Amino acid sequence: xxxxxxxxxxxxxxxxxxxxxxxxxxxxxxxxxxxxxxxxxxxxxxxxxxxxxxxxxxxxxxxxxxxxxxxxxxxxxxxxxxxxxxxxxxxxxxxxxxxxxxxxxxxxxxxxxxxxxxxxxxxxxxxxxxxxxxxxxxxxxxxxxxxxxxxxxxxxxxxxxxxxxxxxxxxxxxxxxxxxxxxxxxxxxxxxxxxxxxxxxxxxxxxxxxxxxxxxxxxxxxxxxxxxxxxxxxxxxxxxxxxxxxxxxxxxxxxxxxxxxxxxxxxxxxxxxxxxxxxxxxxxxxxxxxxxxxxxxxxxxxxxxxxxxxxxxxxxxxxxxxxxxxxxxxxxxxxxxxxxxxxxxxxxxxxxxxxxxxxxxxxxxxxxxxxxxxxxxxxxxxxxxxxxxxxxxxxxxxxxxxxxxx
Amino acid sequence: xxxxxxxxxxxxxxxxxxxxxxxxxxxxxxxxxxxxxxxxxxxxxxxxxxxxxxxxxxxxxxxxxxxxxxxxxxxxxxxxxxxxxxxxxxxxxxxxxxxxxxxxxxxxxxxxxxxxxxxxxxxxxxxxxxxxxxxxxxxxxxxxxxxxxxxxxxxxxxxxxxxxxxxxxxxxxxxxxxxxxxxxxxxxxxxxxxxxxxxxxxxxxxxxxxxxxxxxxxxxxxxxxxxxxxxxxxxxxxxxxxxxxxxxxxxxxxxxxxxxxxxxxxxxxxxxx
Ligand SMILES: Cc1ncc(COP(=O)(O)O)c(C=O)c1O
Numbered sequence: 001x002x003x004x005x006x007x008x009x010x011x012x013x014x015x016x017x018x019x020x021x022x023x024x025x026x027x028x029x030x031x032x033x034x035x036x037x038x039x040x041x042x043x044x045x046x047x048x049x050x051x052x053x054x055x056x057x058x059x060x061x062x063x064x065x066x067x068x069x070x071x072x073x074x075x076x077x078x079x080x081x082x083x084x085x086x087x088x089x090x091x092x093x094x095x096x097x098x099x100x101x102x103x104x105x106x107x108x109x110x111x112x113x114x115x116x117x118x119x120x121x122x123x124x125x126x127x128x129x130x131x132x133x134x135x136x137x138x139x140x141x142x143x144x145x146x147x148x149x150x151x152x153x154x155x156x157x158x159x160x161x162x163x164x165x166x167x168x169x170x171x172x173x174x175x176x177x178x179x180x181x182x183x184x185x186x187x188x189x190x191x192x193x194x195x196x197x198x199x200x201x202x203x204x205x206x207x208x209x210x211x212x213x214x215x216x217x218x219x220x221x222x223x224x225x226x227x228x229x230x231x232x233x234x235x236x237x238x239x240x241x242x243x244x245x246x247x248x249x250x251x252x253x254x255x256x257x258x259x260x261x262x263x264x265x266x267x268x269x270x271x272x273x274x275x276x277x278x279x280x281x282x283x284x285x286x287x288x289x290x291x292x293x294x295x296x297x298x299x300x301x302x303x304x305x306x307x308x309x310x311x312x313x314x315x316x317x318x319x320x321x322x323x324x325x326x327x328x329x330x331x332x333x334x335x336x337x338x339x340x341x342x343x344x345x346x347x348x349x350x351x352x353x354x355x356x357x358x359x360x361x362x363x364x365x366x367x368x369x370x371x372x373x374x375x376x377x378x379x380x381x382x383x384x385x386x387x388x389x390x391x392x393x394x395x396x397x398x399x400x401x402x403x404x405x406x
Numbered sequence: 407x408x409x410x411x412x413x414x415x416x417x418x419x420x421x422x423x424x425x426x427x428x429x430x431x432x433x434x435x436x437x438x439x440x441x442x443x444x445x446x447x448x449x450x451x452x453x454x455x456x457x458x459x460x461x462x463x464x465x466x467x468x469x470x471x472x473x474x475x476x477x478x479x480x481x482x483x484x485x486x487x488x489x490x491x492x493x494x495x496x497x498x499x500x501x502x503x504x505x506x507x508x509x510x511x512x513x514x515x516x517x518x519x520x521x522x523x524x525x526x527x528x529x530x531x532x533x534x535x536x537x538x539x540x541x542x543x544x545x546x547x548x549x550x551x552x553x554x555x556x557x558x559x560x561x562x563x564x565x566x567x568x569x570x571x572x573x574x575x576x577x578x579x580x581x582x583x584x585x586x587x588x589x590x591x592x593x594x595x596x597x598x599x600x601x602x603x604x605x606x607x608x609x610x611x612x613x614x615x616x617x618x619x620x621x622x623x624x625x626x627x628x629x630x631x632x633x634x635x636x637x638x639x640x641x642x643x644x645x646x647x648x649x650x651x652x653x654x655x656x657x658x659x660x661x662x663x664x665x666x667x668x669x670x671x672x673x674x675x676x677x678x679x
Binding site: 026028032034035174186187290293 | 463508
């Protein structure tokens with residue numbers, strides 16, 4: 001990266017049209033344009049409003065349980081060798097993943113807008129669970145759209161959402177995964193735009209979503225910064241996070257973007273390998289295009305049709321990525337790499353056995369890459385891995401791969 | 407004068423309203439589309455709106471989504487769609503054809519490449535559902551270059567100041583989306599349509615067609631009383647799909663679509679002044 005990458009540069013995105021360089025924007029049907037404008041105006045007002053910020057901070061402290069610890073995984077670091085590895089424990093948040101940071105924020109926006117109904121798309125079910133949870137707490141009607149394939153492989157989270165009072169709508173169109181759930185959520189929103197708030201679960205979608213989800217998730221990086229300085233006396237040498245839509249990654253990275261000395265690695269799902277078509281790594285193997293309201297790197301075929309993706313983890317099984325990541329890739333600030341299914345599974349087992357921490361399969365992709373990275377670094381250096389979620393929801397999938405009937 | 411403007415003008419002189427069927431190119435198969443287009447013209451179509459299939463048709467209801475899936479299963483690409491219109495033009499140089507689709511296939515081909523090929527094929531206009539005025543500059547410049555019309559949507563949620571912005575950029579006609587929802591939804595509110603058409607007309611002298619939610623002669627007549635044209639989509643796609651599901655062949659499917667269209671034609675022509 002060049003030394004021109006100052007805080008001012010990173011503060012310029014998104015611009016007033018929601019663009020991160022050539023990426024982002026608002027590519028949606030006309031029916032939604034005024035709802036997006038209304039959301040943006042309210043968000044800009046509230047993000048400068050002390051009372052709103054106080055309410056959000058209180059929810060994050062007392063409902064979510066922040067700050068989350070920055071834990072040094074000493075035994076695992078020793079086994080891996082090289083750099084010291086720290087885990088930012090988003091798995092310890094209420095509902096078990098980073099998703100809730102954003103959900104709490106957007107639900108507050110919904111409350112300020114007087115909406116009585118919230119909708120969400122979900123892949124792994126973590127964002128759906130987080131949304132159902134906040135909806136229960138605020139007494140809002142909640143509908144969660146989930147691809148039929150994901151309903152099957154994340155059955156535990158489906159039942160959790162039902163217990164929380166949400167209606168889970170299985171989506172049977174297209175590839176029956178996260179992208180199709182997002183299509184269906186958009187269709188619902190277009191139909192019920194007057195009384196419904198769409199809580200998008202990642203830094204994708206039309207402007208202002210990539211911006212506001214980033215802002216809500218940036219609490220991860222802000223805490224990590226303070227904790228690194230307090231616990232180790234310096235900033236991390238490297239940050240590692242998995243990238244589905246990219247919300248846990250941008251949340252960790254964003255507060256460090258202007259710190260030249262901090263290297264960053266976003267880990268995409270390599271599935272069966274990026275040389276096959278069975279993966280979900282648009283930044284590594286895709287090309288720019290337009291999907292779900294923004295211009296970004298996509299997995300698409302020669303005719304501009306969106307391709308089916310594959311990942312062992314439902315939360316990474318998405319053909320697009322948040323537009324800010326596309327920009328960060330192009331300007332060279334963040335390195336985007338992949339971990340394949342088998343590497344993620346190995347890391348899942350390794351962390352579970354060595355640290356007693358069972359990570360989500362999404363997170364396991366970041367861990368798999370961190371192992372490789374640490375080995376190339378020295379014991380004076382430190383890596384922070386975003387431990388974006390816990391793995392209870394994936395036990396079924398892992399057991400099945402291990403040949404167990406549960 | 408563009409084919410679209412010419413058609414609306416001719417209809418206005420006869421006191422008639424434009425009937426605009428929407429079909430998905432390549433549905434149920436690529437083979438059928440050109441023939442279907444000719445037959446729709448025989449059944450009274452004034453302008454044909456050809457849907458470009460997309461893997462993620464976010465504004466479509468279930469009926470048209472399935473149409474897109476069938477077309478893609480038969481391998482229909484944007485190139486194929488352009489070729490279909492080109493073939494249609496060999497026999498019909500009069501009926502305006504507009505492509506309706508999503509941004510990505512067009513952007514992926516390249517706006518300049520697309521516009522050159524589309525204009526050469528005799529395509530008159532483009533409507534991209536997910537390119538609002540804020541994002542339209544790049545494609546619009548190319549459309550202007552090849553003299554193609556750019557069709558914009560206006561929705562019940564579009565505020566006055568946006569109507570003005572859209573009206574300034576629109577060419578050909580303006581497409582008013584009659585309801586908050588996806589294609590094929592059922593809650594058409596005529597008072598609301600009338601209210602919005604008045605507003606649109608205070609900003610634009612272009613003809614205004616209304617679509618989303620028109621399924622038969624009765625609903626078309628209600629809308630045609632106030633609009634310059636009616637778009638019928640899901641009902642046609644559904645008529646064909648159902649015929650095939652019940653064991654009918656493509657000829658039967660085409661007939662199902664054309665008889666529905668004829669009945670709508672008759673209905674709206676009975677209003678002719
Ligand atoms: C634990 C966990 N990590 C990561 C992700 C991927 O999402 P994102 O890239 O937005 O962080 C998910 C999504 O479901 C998740 O549940």
